[in-house]
Amino acid sequence: MPAEFLKIYPKNPDQRRIDHVVNALRGGAVIIYPTDTIYGMGCDIHNARAVERVARIKGVKPQKNDFSFICYDLSHIADYARVSNQAFKLMKKVLPGPYTFLLEASGSVPKVLNTSKKTVGIRVPDHDIPRQIVRELGNPIITTSIRDEDEIIEYSTDPELIFEKFQHQVDIVIDGGYGGNVPSTIIDATDDDFSIVRLGLGEVLF
Incomplete structure (x- = not known):
């Protein structure tokens, strides 16, 4: 059965549609959704089977994933990572x-993702759709980028084309309009000597 193609407007997202996505995530769904950078794929971080599905789609072993978390705000970050004052x-x-901030992982992360990684990536995107989803879900979702096989266009931006490609691999593709094709800037903040791992859309502010 193909995925559901669900239109949600980024400004003031329809609450019923957000609730529909949240209920699907609680049932183990894998979804594709817009962010403030590129389209992402993810699931509830507490659903091990869904995490394994995302890893299979990405072609990586669950234990060797480089998935980051999307959080609603900073209030629960201490549950998943150790964060210095700086x-x-x-x-x-x-x-x-x-x-995306790389931080030292807390003890709860390995249990969630079945991995012994010592770091975790944290995202709080400036986009209402994923933030409303995780707020209603009550915990973060995994985020990993949707890459395009085109050598020129690294990231898919058209939700209809994304749906065509992934409709038999995921459960919901959210159409939040055209996405960007520049990923997030990754900052290693595991210590206070911050460094750039990947320069993306975000400016360097340190």
Whole structure:
């Protein structure tokens, strides 16, 4: 059965549609959704089978994934990562925004993702659709980028084309309009000597 193609407008997202997505995530769904940078794929971080599905679609082993978390705000980050005062100040300054922060993982992360990774990526995108989803869900969702096989266009931007490609692999593709094709800037904040891992949409502010 093909995925559901669900239109949600980014400004003031329809609550019934957000609730529909949240209920699907609680049931183990894998979804594709817009962010403030590129389209992402993800699931509820607490559903091990869904995490394994995302890993299979990406062609990686679940234990060796590089998935990040989308959070609604900074209030629950301490549940998943250890954050220094300096890192927290920087995150508070730039989030929500097009940044992924690599932080030292707390003890709960390996249990969630069945991985022994020592770091976790945290995203708080400046986009109402994924933020409303995780707020209603009550915990983060995984995020991993939707890459295009085209050598020129690295990231897919058209939700209809994304649906064509993934309709038999995921459960819901959210059409939130055209996405961007520049990913987030990744900042290593595992210590206070911050460094850029990948320069993307977000400006360097340190």
